[in-house]
Amino acid sequence: MNEVKCECGHVNPHGTILCEACGKVFEEQSNDDKKLLDMRYEGSARRSQTYNKTFIDKIWNFFSSVKVGVWLIVITLVASALGTVLPQEMYIPPVMPASEYYEDQYGWFGKLYYDLGFHNLYSSWWYLILVASIGVSLVICSLDRVIPLYRALKAQKVTRHDGFLKRQRVYGVTQLNNSEKPYDTIKERLKLKRYHIREEDGNLLAEKGRFSRWGPYVNHVGLIIFLIGCMLRFVPGMYVDQILWIREGETKVIPGTDSEYFLKNEKFTVEVYDKEKDKEVFNKALEKSGMVAKNYQSDVVLYKKKGETVAGEEAELEKVKDYSIQVNKPLKFEKFALYQVDYKLNELNKMSFKLINKETEKEFGSLTVDLYNPQTEYELEPGYSVNIISYFPDFQFGEDGKPMTKSRIPNNPAFVFEMFTPDKPEGERSFVAIRQNIEPFGDNEYKMAFNGIETKHVSALTVRKDLTLWTIGIGGAIFMIGVIQGSYWNHRRIWIRRKDGEVIVAAHTNKNWFGIKKELQVVLDGTGIEEPIDQSIDEKKVNEEKVG
């Protein structure tokens, strides 16, 4: 590789624009050119600016271009916005399939939206590719810049080439024969301003905030870690997302825990704000909006299985803790968390019937059916008994006209009872559903009369395990550190060069020029060395005048 040796003796890598040590301009015009230097990345040798031959070079150059990076960001931005035009599939009510819903609700536009796949935009392959490309671009552009930048900042010398100084944005020359005293004052003042000072041959380089230059790279690393964290979700075992519907009084195994943990729901409560009991200041708002929920809470007991159990054997449970799960207060154990997400009030739980003689209305005992676990036989008064022949927890008539059940939840329970009585020892059958009593084999003498229900609240809990949170959190934290590092500090350098009765003052900062100029003003005040001027303003003025 053909390295570039500068007249100051420093050997620069191939592709260098400004000598890493003294800042001499290698490429383009002469060193005396009026134009200000482009100080980005210190004019160091970046791979992307140096090689463009092989396929890999081309890929590298594509992704290391900020122009490409910004385009990727902008396209992602626009795509994200498109996804908010209509609700995403996960937010539509489950009344009908998405393929019908969009057209039904939003007409042809909805259909188009659905056909383009925008109803699931954020998990579409092209959206993921966009995000992934940003990730790739981040890595490549950072690598392309950070090493050369590090080299250049490390190798920089105190004494800089005149051409380099002259073409700094903030630059001034003062004719002064005896510069010792002002020089010392300036040095002291710069130290007070926490500049790090290096001297060489009576020249000076004051520098501070160099670490802020690493801010962008730190934040890009944070972003990459964050994105990796997001991808980890697809690794098996990292992520559990289950829902657990659990009735009061019920003990259920917690899904996703390999039957290790069990949960008992003691009680579910819904509270609403009450004008009498809660703060008076809420009254007006409550009058307007009616009921406002105050609390959803499941009082639960967490159990852990004790020892090993053979399949079929009842597990022996050990209590771990009591807890009240509320919205915003999940129950945490091991890597899991249980969240209050939904509920159903007053779900049917038990139903009671009494056996009566239709004519005399005389009762012969009653029975209570546990709708989740019905017995098949019920003994009533001596000589009287009832069997349940069929049970439909969520009854409806099927297409063939036969009774069937939609689900195992007792939303609309129906039974076929067989009643045995001394008069009818062979039994009478009846089909009983809510407000229905069908006697399939003609008139019965007895019937099962409805005798009340027992309801229970059901609580829905999300079972979550998310082992990716650590990575995501660390990525986020590093990102924040990097952004703050790069935004709230800036890298300032002030050069003072003394030569032949002249004092040159030049300064550079990566941002916040106002700040560095103000600092220079204070540092130079009364020393006899003139404040340098901002050449970019002059440059602009000249241009403006030219334009008119």
Place this chain on the structure above:
Amino acid sequence: MVTLSANLLYIAFFLYLIAVPLFGGAIRQKKNLKNNDKPNRAANIAIVVSILGFISQLGYFITRWIVAGHAPVSNLFEFTAFFGMCLVGAFIVIYFIYRTPALGLFTMPIALLIIAYASMFPRDISPLIPALQSDWLHIHVTTVALGQAILAVSFGAALIYLVKVVDQTKTTKSSTWLEVVMFGLIATLGFILVTSTFSVQGYQADFNWIDKNGNESKMEYRIPALIGPNDGALLTEGKFEPLVEVPAFVNAKKLNTVVWSLAVGLILYGLFRLILRKRIGAALKPLTKNINLDLIDEISYRSVLIGFPVFTLGGLIFAMIWAQIAWTRFWGWDPKEVWALITFLFYAAFLHLRLSKGWHGEKSAWLAVIGFIIIMFNLVAVNLVIAGLHSYAGS
């Protein structure tokens, strides 16, 4: 205490209102040529008035917090008013870095508009629903408001830059768009005037209408219905009959409000043009005469640099922490979340363009304007139009 709180907000509003002409005066006063960066007396009075206003609004905030038992950032009114307060706060801090009264002249009216806009929504102290009962929510919301406010200062500075730099004697793309931005601000004023005028009169007109599922329901208009609901029948006697009717999937009431605001905005704009006999931007131009373009460009950029990390922290990181606790997952592609992401991506693009592509000055100013539009879109449109989990119970 509730009245005290409300009064403190009125006082704050009033003080901000006085501060605007004071900043105007500060600009007109000849500067001490020698001591260029020392502000003059009018500027000192203006900033003191602004600070007093800020303290008063802080008083409103604290008293309301005490009364309600939670930080008053939990409905649209409270959040927007807080956003306005943060904007004033951010301006004050940045004023003390750069000492430019012109920034006050442009940001204080924006803050005023925002606070007035806020008060168009129900101001009752509302109890918190379970999902909102979390410290993280309050941390998240206040940080977001602060971040957005700092970014809004960059909009104020960008506006100054554009007013000064855009040649408004000719009709160009820039001068037209600048007028569009001005019109946007005036239309907001229109919204405030319309809403408050009819609310003072207690206007109410009820309609029966047929919603998109074919069910009959009732709709209450608080301003006369130019746009009526689908198959609407006016129930309240003697009220204005709608001029047009829209299909059921359009929210007629909101569209009606928008039409009213734009119409009144247009009338106001027409009046201004008639009186000023030039573009609004051109009329404001003399106010920016003494402005150093480089300085105002830097203020705009600096505000983005300061605001971007704060916004990211509040709008994404704290938001994710809260979402993880309240909604079981840190991210759910809810429209409000997505628009926070869009804001984030936009300002990231802004920073890259500025740092690596050298987009300074006018280009950068336009970006700051677009950024502010995105923020306002998230605050206004996403809450009122694209309702999601976050949408506060506004009407």
